[in-house]
Amino acid sequence: MDEIVKAAMAKWPHVPDCYGWLGLDARGRWWMRDEAAQAAGPFAGPGATPASRGAELRHEKLIAFIGRNYAADERGCWYFQNGPQRVFVELERAPWVWRVSADGKVVSHTGVETTVDDAWLDEAGYLYLAGPLGVGIVHSQDMHLAADWVAAGCWNPRPCHAAELPARYGYVLSPAAMRRASASSASR
Template structure:
């Protein structure tokens, strides 16, 4: 976490959390979701559509700031610590999007290296890796590299239904919806 963020948290400790405004898609892209977009529907899952996605963030320094200040609370809800305000993230899939290089090295969408321990495929063909950083989905452009790693026996592979992936990962895909149910 950036020092400036830590200082802001100490200076303003009671800033309310923010829900529904930031989304992460299955390809590691960040989306800003204003009030109109939020009213159009959920970021992902049943009822989601192009109008409820929002505007893709393209500012490299802002994205790098988000990556440095990205974390998870004790309830499995992922957030971006924006100064004193915690901005909870709506996830299309899981909190990590794995990229693979030609040698099969795994990196998160944030740039962090990860060590894959196990691979899982769900009923819709999504490939997930369980790593030392946590659970995430493999980026669609890296499926050929992932297939080579699987063929080489680098990671054990098993089938796992999507709902079980969520349960085992401990991830809450929509903190906003979880808050509404509470």
């Protein structure tokens, strides 16, 4: 985490969290979801539309800043620590998007290298790899390279249902939906 972020957190410890405004798709792209995008529907899953994605972030320094300050809380909700405020991330598939190189190196969408301990193939043919950082989906442009590593016997994906992975690896796809559900049950 950036030192400037740590300093802001110490200076303003009670800034409210932000939900629904940032999304991460299955290709490692960040999306800013303004009120109109949020009103158009969920970021991913049933009811999602192109309008509900929002605007893709393209500013390289902002993307790098988000990546350096990307983490998960004790509930498995992923967030970007933006100064003193946690901006929770809506995930399309998983908290990590892996890029695979021809030599088998696996690097996250935030630029962090990892190793592979486990592999999963879901009902739609998406390949997930798990390791010390957690679980992530293989970027669609790297599936041909990942297939080489599977064919070589280095990774042996087991079948799974995508809906099983969040519970298995302890992450939340939609912190905003979880927050709404919690608020709804508390108001009863």
